[in-house]
Amino acid sequence: MTPALNAFLERFAELGGDANGWLQSxxxxxxLTLPAKHKDVGPLCIxxxxxxxxxEVGTKHHTHFSGxxxxxxSDDSRLLAAAHDAARFAIDVIADxxxxxxxxxxxRCIGCSHFYLDAENVTxxxxxxxxxxxxxxxxxxxxxxxxxxxxxxxx
Numbered sequence: 001m002t003p004a005l006n007a008f009l010e011r012f013a014e015l016g017g018d019a020n021g022w023l024q025s026x027x028x029x030x031x032l033t034l035p036a037k038h039k040d041v042g043p044l045c046i047x048x049x050x051x052x053x054x055x056e057v058g059t060k061h062h063t064h065f066s067g068x069x070x071x072x073x074s075d076d077s078r079l080l081a082a083a084h085d086a087a088r089f090a091i092d093v094i095a096d097x098x099x100x101x102x103x104x105x106x107x108r109c110i111g112c113s114h115f116y117l118d119a120e121n122v123t124x125x126x127x128x129x130x131x132x133x134x135x136x137x138x139x140x141x142x143x144x145x146x147x148x149x150x151x152x153x154x155x
Contacts, residue, residue, distance in 0.1 A: 001024055003079075004083045005030055005053075007084065008032070008053065008083040011084045012090060016091065027047075028047070028049075029047040031045055031046065031048075034090075034094075037094075037146055038146075038148045038149070040149045042057065042059055043058060044058075044090060044093060046090070050079075051075075053065040057144070060100050061102060061113070061114060061144075065082035065083070095146075096117075096146055098117070099150070100114050100143065100145075101113050101115070101144075102144075103141050104141075105139055110139070124145055127145070127150060128150045
């Protein structure tokens with residue numbers, strides 16, 4: 001396991017997460033995978049390509065934690081700082097504090113994003129009935145929490 005992935009797991013545990021749930025593998029890069037809570041959302045994966053960590057929520061969304069975005073006296077220390085932020089984000093995803101939005105034009109994915117529920121004054125219970133993150137028109141927006149896909153009631 002890489003130092004950055006070790007730092008990710010340590011910080012994840014410090015923040016109250018169960019670090020033992022992550023499975024280690026190597027596809028293209030060293031990767032940690034947390035099995036899916038809901039099959040339609042998919043697993044949470046984080047990989048270390050040496051310059052940045054990429055956290056993926058199933059095939060729905062990914063976000064980058066680049067060492068270049070942090071202060072530090074070495075590439076390694078900057079990547080460790082990125083690992084700490086990635087762990088905080090993973091905790092927020094798992095706690096259903098982050099909504100993932102994937103947008104489609106016909107059947108083609110045209111983008112994805114995420115937002116924090118509290119920043120939009122919604123909760124995991126009320127976001128389902130909101131239109132936050134829905135683009136509209138001829139663009140279909142699928143929204144997800146870690147625990148399940150979201151559909152607007154009646155939609």
